[in-house]
Structure formats: structure tokens, C-alpha cells
Amino acid sequence: MRFLFLIFAVFTIVEIAVLVKVGEMIGGWNTIALVLLTAFIGSYFVKREGLQTLQVAQEKMQRNELPGNEIVQGLMLVVAGVLMVTPGFVTDILGILLVLPGTRHYMASHVSKHMKARVVTSGGFGQGPFGPQGNPFDQGPSQQGPQHDSNGDVYEGQYTDKTEQDDNHRLR
Known part of the structure; x- marks a missing residue:
């Protein structure tokens, strides 16, 4: 917390000095x-680049690909937009x-x-809560697809039968 305060304090002083x-040179x-x-x-440039990034992300999602890089770029564009509208030349350079x-x-x-390295090291390689390798998008071998009833309706989901767990706890 102190480090963050120190960064903002020094950054503000540098911005004002610039x-x-x-102002002394050009008025x-x-x-x-x-x-x-x-x-x-x-x-203007943030809007233009943001729309372009959004379009690429939508195209990837239509191809059933995860737009991870585009999400990171979108976040960077948000930060760039904030930096560009903040008065000062140092923030403008960082925004550019x-x-x-x-x-x-x-x-x-x-x-x-x-981010990928942190997810892999924190998630491990074992069976996670979501499926093999802890991947929330991999349903594992037990769920190959949605289940259909006799009317053709699709029912998906996971459940835990709490009554069995409660009975086991009472027996102990």
C-alpha cells in the first residue's frame, strides 16, 4: 500500500513539473x-482501436475460440483511455x-x-474442481454433451445430493 502511494505521489509530482x-516554454x-x-x-484513437479489437474478439468467439489476448488488449485500451484524458504529458505518452x-x-x-503461467502454477496439473487439469471449459469424459429428454428439451447441469451427505454426517 505504501509502495502504491509512493508511486502515485512521485508520478503526480513529475506530471506537474513537466x-x-x-508552460514556461510555450505559455x-x-x-x-x-x-x-x-x-x-x-x-479518438482509443475508440478506433477498441472497436477493431472488439471486432477481432467477436470473430474469434464465432469460431469458438477464446479471445484471451483481445480481452487483455481491451483492458489496456481502457487504461490508455483513462491515461489519455488525464491532464498531463507523461500520462499521454503512456497512453499513446x-x-x-x-x-x-x-x-x-x-x-x-x-497470466497463463500464474494460472498453470496455481491450478496445478491434477484433477481440479472443473475437470481435468482444472480447466472450466473441459467437461471431462463423464459429460460428452447435453442430455435430451423425450420432448427434445436440453437439460444441462451438475448437482450434489445433499440428503446423502446429511445422512452420512448423522451416522458418524
Whole structure:
């Protein structure tokens, strides 16, 4: 918590110092105009890249693929949008780095690898609560597909019979 506070405090001081320095060089009103201009340009690019990322994610979902990388990129675009509309030049530079496709793809791939490594190491390789390897999307060999009744209705789900568990606890 202290580390996070220290980062925000130092970051704010650096941002103010840069704004003052730029204001001294080009003037106060020009600095304000430049900050507003970068906010409008940044919001345009965030919107454009966000729609493009959403379209790719929808295409992957239609092909029954998980859009994991696109979700990470979408989160990065949200952060970029917040950074771009925050007044200041340091936040604008960080926002631009997250908006540019090349740096965003590079950063998203590293974040995705890091997240996958954490899921694999925390989930283990044994039988998890969801199925083999702890994968919530793998139903395992016991459930090959939905069950149909005589009317053709589909009933899916899992249940635990609590009455048997209660009887076992009473016998002990």
C-alpha cells in the first residue's frame, strides 16, 4: 500500500513539473490547448482501436475460440483511455504507448504469458474442481454433451445430493 502511494505521489509530482516546464516554454494557454488536443486525439484513437479489437474478439468467439489476448488488449485500451484524458504529458505518452498496435500487442502477449503461467502454477496439473487439469471449459469424459429428454428439451447441469451427505454426517 505504501509502495502504491509512493508511486502515485512521485508520478503526480513529475506530471506537474513537466506541465510547468512546458508552460514556461510555450505559455500557459498553449499548454492547456495542447493537453486538451491530446485528450481528444487520444480518445479518438482509443475508440478506433477498441472497436477493431472488439471486432477481432467477436470473430474469434464465432469460431469458438477464446479471445484471451483481445480481452487483455481491451483492458489496456481502457487504461490508455483513462491515461489519455488525464491532464498531463507523461500520462499521454503512456497512453499513446498502450494505444499503438505494435506496443499494445507486445505488452499484451507478455501479460497473457504471465497470466497463463500464474494460472498453470496455481491450478496445478491434477484433477481440479472443473475437470481435468482444472480447466472450466473441459467437461471431462463423464459429460460428452447435453442430455435430451423425450420432448427434445436440453437439460444441462451438475448437482450434489445433499440428503446423502446429511445422512452420512448423522451416522458418524
